[in-house]
Amino acid sequence: MSDTPYMDELSRGPWPSHAKELKRTRYPVEMYEEAMKEKYTQWGHGGMSNVPGLGSGAIARKSRRPDIISHSHLIRVLGTPGNFYKASTFRKICKIADKYGDGSLHVLTTNYNIEICGLMSNEDMKGVTLELNAMGFDVGSAGDAIRNIPDCMGPALCEYAVVDTPRLKHFLTKHYIDDIQFPRFGYKIKTKMSGCPNECGKAVLHGDVGIIGVFRDLPRVDNERLREWAGNGGNIALVCDNCPADAMRWDNRKLVIDGDRCVRCMYCINRVPAIKPGDDRGVAITVGGKMKGKFGPMKGKVVFPFIEITPPDYKELVRAFDRICDVFDEHGLKKERMGDMIQRIGFDKYLEMLGVEVSPMLFSSPRRNTFYHWKAEELGGAV
Amino acid sequence: MSNIGGVGVTPVEENIPPVLLKNYGKWDTHEIPRPGVIKRISETGDVCYTVRLAMPPSRISVATMLELCDLADEYSGGYFRITLRNSFEFIDVIPEKIDELIGKAEAMGFPVGGTKNSLHNIMACPAWIHCNLPATDSPGIAKALGDALIEEFKNHRLPSWLKINIGACANIEEALMADIGIIGVHRDQPIVIEEKMQICERPTVIHSCPTYAIKPKGKHSVTIVAEKCIHCGACTMHCEAILTGDPKLDGYAVAVGGKASNTGSGPDLGRVVIPYLPNNPPRWEEAVNAVVQIMDAWRKDANPDERMREWVNRIGWDRFFKKTGIMVSIKDIDGYIYGSEFARSDLRFGW
Numbered sequence: 086m087s088d089t090p091y092m093d094e095l096s097r098g099p100w101p102s103h104a105k106e107l108k109r110t111r112y113p114v115e116m117y118e119e120a121m122k123e124k125y126t127q128w129g130h131g132g133m134s135n136v137p138g139l140g141s142g143a144i145a146r147k148s149r150r151p152d153i154i155s156h157s158h159l160i161r162v163l164g165t166p167g168n169f170y171k172a173s174t175f176r177k178i179c180k181i182a183d184k185y186g187d188g189s190l191h192v193l194t195t196n197y198n199i200e201i202c203g204l205m206s207n208e209d210m211k212g213v214t215l216e217l218n219a220m221g222f223d224v225g226s227a228g229d230a231i232r233n234i235p236d237c238m239g240p241a242l243c244e245y246a247v248v249d250t251p252r253l254k255h256f257l258t259k260h261y262i263d264d265i266q267f268p269r270f271g272y273k274i275k276t277k278m279s280g281c282p283n284e285c286g287k288a289v290l291h292g293d294v295g296i297i298g299v300f301r302d303l304p305r306v307d308n309e310r311l312r313e314w315a316g317n318g319g320n321i322a323l324v325c326d327n328c329p330a331d332a333m334r335w336d337n338r339k340l341v342i343d344g345d346r347c348v349r350c351m352y353c354i355n356r357v358p359a360i361k362p363g364d365d366r367g368v369a370i371t372v373g374g375k376m377k378g379k380f381g382p383m384k385g386k387v388v389f390p391f392i393e394i395t396p397p398d399y400k401e402l403v404r405a406f407d408r409i410c411d412v413f414d415e416h417g418l419k420k421e422r423m424g425d426m427i428q429r430i431g432f433d434k435y436l437e438m439l440g441v442e443v444s445p446m447l448f449s450s451p452r453r454n455t456f457y458h459w460k461a462e463e464l465g466g467a468v
Numbered sequence: 469m470s471n472i473g474g475v476g477v478t479p480v481e482e483n484i485p486p487v488l489l490k491n492y493g494k495w496d497t498h499e500i501p502r503p504g505v506i507k508r509i510s511e512t513g514d515v516c517y518t519v520r521l522a523m524p525p526s527r528i529s530v531a532t533m534l535e536l537c538d539l540a541d542e543y544s545g546g547y548f549r550i551t552l553r554n555s556f557e558f559i560d561v562i563p564e565k566i567d568e569l570i571g572k573a574e575a576m577g578f579p580v581g582g583t584k585n586s587l588h589n590i591m592a593c594p595a596w597i598h599c600n601l602p603a604t605d606s607p608g609i610a611k612a613l614g615d616a617l618i619e620e621f622k623n624h625r626l627p628s629w630l631k632i633n634i635g636a637c638a639n640i641e642e643a644l645m646a647d648i649g650i651i652g653v654h655r656d657q658p659i660v661i662e663e664k665m666q667i668c669e670r671p672t673v674i675h676s677c678p679t680y681a682i683k684p685k686g687k688h689s690v691t692i693v694a695e696k697c698i699h700c701g702a703c704t705m706h707c708e709a710i711l712t713g714d715p716k717l718d719g720y721a722v723a724v725g726g727k728a729s730n731t732g733s734g735p736d737l738g739r740v741v742i743p744y745l746p747n748n749p750p751r752w753e754e755a756v757n758a759v760v761q762i763m764d765a766w767r768k769d770a771n772p773d774e775r776m777r778e779w780v781n782r783i784g785w786d787r788f789f790k791k792t793g794i795m796v797s798i799k800d801i802d803g804y805i806y807g808s809e810f811a812r813s814d815l816r817f818g819w
């Protein structure tokens with residue numbers, strides 16, 4: 086009989102199998118097999134590993150089963166802009182993973198890093214890092230630091246992109262590399278980017294900081310192309326019906342989008358090639374999206390509804406990002422996620438700390454209580 | 469000491485094919501000639517074909533990645549991409565060779581699909597493969613689900629796309645962001661290993677508990693008030709001396725309706741509809757059944773182009789339970805932070 090009946094079962098069937106994959110590596114398969122048998126993980130506590138000269142990126146993992154393996158560390162490789170790879174480049178990463186690790190990879194983590202797994206010593210992790218550095222890659226994205234700043238493929242291959250997320254990723258990673266590699270905050274800062282409100286990057290839901298491409302004018306309609314599309318069987322009536330704001334009027338010749346109704350949701354743009362995002366483009370920034378932490382799962386909240394994107398120094402964006410990090414640095418408690426900090430402080434006070442301009446774009450509705458504090462200076466000297 | 473780190477990431481130009489560089493920002497429209505294959509068309513008239521594969525949950529071997537690199541060299545000029553759902557996508561595939569590539573990839577055990585109105589690649593955390601906190605095993609569940617739903621991955625026959633994410637503890641960032649999410653749940657009382665408490669930062673552990681269940685004890689240790697624990701896992705994550713997990717009690721919950729895009733009713737997190745199912749490796753029948761039950765009800769009732777959450781919003785959560793046949797329990801009622809928001813104040817019942 087096989088030593089690994091559970092993994093054997095998980096090696097069968099049409100879906101790609103992690104069990105089969107693990108068996109092609111030097112990963113200690115008994116650890117996984119035993120977990121399934123016992124219905125309990127065989128791994129122990131994890132933490133930051135101390136690689137001299139490097140603040141973060143290396144993660145140490147203890148084992149509860151020293152009879153099988155004593156420990157197994159991993160290191161996170163920051164993903165490329167748009168997560169595009171050349172086979173010749175990826176082969177080098179594979180070679181490094183095989184040389185230092187157990188030959189297994191995590192492609193990609195929830196934060197879109199590549200993990201090189203099964204490293205046994207700090208020396209290994211240092212070796213991996215140096216070899217990656219030599220090929221223009223870097224490690225990071227662990228601990229209470231700015232994590233990897235993942236992007237979507239943006240204009241590299243997507244027709245909907247309103248901002249250049251791959252180039253933003255390249256710029257932001259370089260600009261903040263010290264804060265990515267040397268943890269200095271109370272807790273991690275996960276930043277996510279999407280090139281448009283379709284939000285493939287899940288920046289609002291997932292990011293302590295979310296950066297999302299937006300446009301302020303209306304979707305652009307090419308009526309001639311639209312007539313042709315409709316003539317070839319395109320169902321414009323269905324698209325008009327599904328517009329969440331009921332903003333589209335089509336009279337068989339011309340489509341008019343009502344500027345008082347449209348919410349720039351992207352739906353018509355996704356469905357009709359003759360409709361494109363508007364030209365007045367920038368990014369919105371949200372803060373505080375997360376799953377875990379004291380107050381549970383939260384959606385991100387818009388704090389900068391529109392920021393202009395100005396390469397090469399992206400001045401306004403950097404100023405906003407710095408401000409968000411500074412307030413978190415100053416007011417966040419140890420192991421308190423940004424969303425929890427904002428909940429504790431109060432969103433109104435938090436916005437004051439950020440120093441943002443108040444506008445109706447900052448809320449989905451105004452408050453429904455009158456429980457606010459009036460400062461002496463707001464009372465016009467009456468007290 | 470040698471210089472280490474400080475490099476950043478490679479420039480955009482380094483890993484994308486010439487056709488993408490030439491048409492950067494000029495992509496105009498796309499077609500999906502068959503599931504898994506996308507034809508992108510540029511304003512310049514250039515086209516770029518991509519072919520998308522399902523990936524094994526959470527871990528892949530160097531050996532397999534090298535084989536995929538070989539395929540990329542042969543069929544797409546060596547270029548590929550890992551999508552935000554961890555699919556493997558060949559970029560700029562030679563059009564005449566698409567069928568051949570699909571044949572080879574499928575023969576290697578990599579189904580092609582996951583575009584448009586299909587099941588997209590399933591996302592899973594490492595859990596029992598390499599983590600200390602899981603209450604269940606995401607890769608195992610993902611594999612069982614993928615096997616059961618393979619035809620949905622390979623065909624465009626769902627009302628809209630279906631995304632399934634799995635996280636094996638409350639720490640997961642993904643499960644509430646998918647149409648269907650599976651979240652590991654612990655139900656046991658965390659235990660404190662008093663002799664080890666010195667290594668923990670006691671104030672951090674105490675204030676990390678959302679229900680103030682952790683009280684100082686003696687000079688270094690803490691105790692946990694059992695009735696107050698809601699099994700959020702914050703303490704076990706921040707302190708090595710507090711442990712949770714019990715093979716007889718651990719399991720997972722099922723959530724529905726997470727969605728990131730701004731179309732329809734906009735972005736929202738999913739809601740937990742099944743509070744607990746037991747761990748049953750290696751085939752996880754309960755998870756598969758629950759997902760099929762939810763998917764089938766949606767498929768039967770949804771309008772064309774209607775995501776899971778838009779469907780629920782249209783029919784109401786009350787009818788969601790009626791139509792799926794999922795049992796409601798007191799655990800569906802939120803008594804936590806948003807409790808009062810999620811209670812019903814309108815009388816617009818869906819009897």
Ligand code: SF4
Pocket residue numbers: 237238239240243244245246247279280281282283284285286
């Ligand atoms: S977020 Fe927008 S720009 Fe980015 S890949 Fe998705 S649809 Fe394209």
Ligand code: SF4
Pocket residue numbers: 304327328329330331332333342346347348349350351352353354
């Ligand atoms: S962008 Fe959305 S809201 Fe605006 S017209 Fe199109 S579908 Fe309607």
Ligand code: SF4
Pocket residue numbers: 593594595599600601602603635636637638639640641652
């Ligand atoms: S979601 Fe939980 S169980 Fe899964 S890898 Fe993360 S911490 Fe571990």
Ligand code: SF4
Pocket residue numbers: 658676677678679680681682692696697698699700701702703704
């Ligand atoms: S699991 Fe959460 S609720 Fe329970 S004691 Fe730990 S921190 Fe408190």
